[in-house]
Amino acid sequence: MDRTCRAEQAIAQSTVVVGYTRYLKLIEDLTAGKELLASGMRQETERCRAALARARGGETVALISSGDPGIYGMAGLAIELAATEAPSVPVEIIAGVSAANATAARLGAALMLDFATISLSDLLVPWETIRARLEAVAAADLVVALYNPRSKKRVKQLEEAATIFRRHRPETTPVGVGTAVGTAEERVILTDLAHFLEVDIAMRSVVLIGNRTSRCLGGWFITPRGYQL
Numbered sequence: 001m002d003r004t005c006r007a008e009q010a011i012a013q014s015t016v017v018v019g020y021t022r023y024l025k026l027i028e029d030l031t032a033g034k035e036l037l038a039s040g041m042r043q044e045t046e047r048c049r050a051a052l053a054r055a056r057g058g059e060t061v062a063l064i065s066s067g068d069p070g071i072y073g074m075a076g077l078a079i080e081l082a083a084t085e086a087p088s089v090p091v092e093i094i095a096g097v098s099a100a101n102a103t104a105a106r107l108g109a110a111l112m113l114d115f116a117t118i119s120l121s122d123l124l125v126p127w128e129t130i131r132a133r134l135e136a137v138a139a140a141d142l143v144v145a146l147y148n149p150r151s152k153k154r155v156k157q158l159e160e161a162a163t164i165f166r167r168h169r170p171e172t173t174p175v176g177v178g179t180a181v182g183t184a185e186e187r188v189i190l191t192d193l194a195h196f197l198e199v200d201i202a203m204r205s206v207v208l209i210g211n212r213t214s215r216c217l218g219g220w221f222i223t224p225r226g227y228q229l
Helices: 006-015 023-024 046-054 075-086 099-107 127-139 155-166
Strands: 016-020 035-039 061-063 114-117 143-147 174-179 187-192 203-208 215-217 220-222
Touching: 016 023, 016 046, 023 035, 035 046, 046 061, 046 075, 099 143, 099 174, 099 187, 099 203, 099 220, 114 127, 127 143, 127 155, 143 155
Parallel strands: 016 035, 016 061, 114 143
Antiparallel strands: 143 203, 174 187, 174 203, 215 220
8 A cells, every 4th residue: 555654654643543444454554552443434524523532632643544635535524524623623634645646657657647536426426416527527538537436336327437438539548447556455457448347346446547648558558748759
């Protein structure tokens, strides 16, 4: 798992570490001797409140998020709750390595030019809004990183996203799928727009769809920035 030095230092300086159970397991090498407050999925608000409560009590608290806390992570929620429930608690947001960055690096250089990130989860955002964003990004010829692309109960969203992008881009457009990148369960596959739905894609996957200039070069997924060679 890719981690920044600053994030590791912050965890080392903390006395209490709060996070989703899976994420705490990923940093077990950093948390020996610390108090751990773990909880399951969809308990983000409870985790933030627990972290703020311990911080109000004088503890130095590390609230662990996925990848980068400001990209589909906990940073926004923590700031919102702190503003209303714990305005005296100092909050620091520490950058991490997002799933899109980690996946792009394993595949090559897919994000070298303008790109967007879109989550296909409609738990917090209506699907109509997500669909409109997909249409806009596809029409704008932006490389896109799709987060939360598919789950056991939610498969139609990714199929609809594929249909949208196929209207705007050749089916030979490179598509990379990274699952659990940086862990022992990592899987990285390079395919194309015509065939990527055949790949095993789940909630821990990120799907990178290239733009019209993206191509495969020596087994790498690259989006040229426009340098004259």
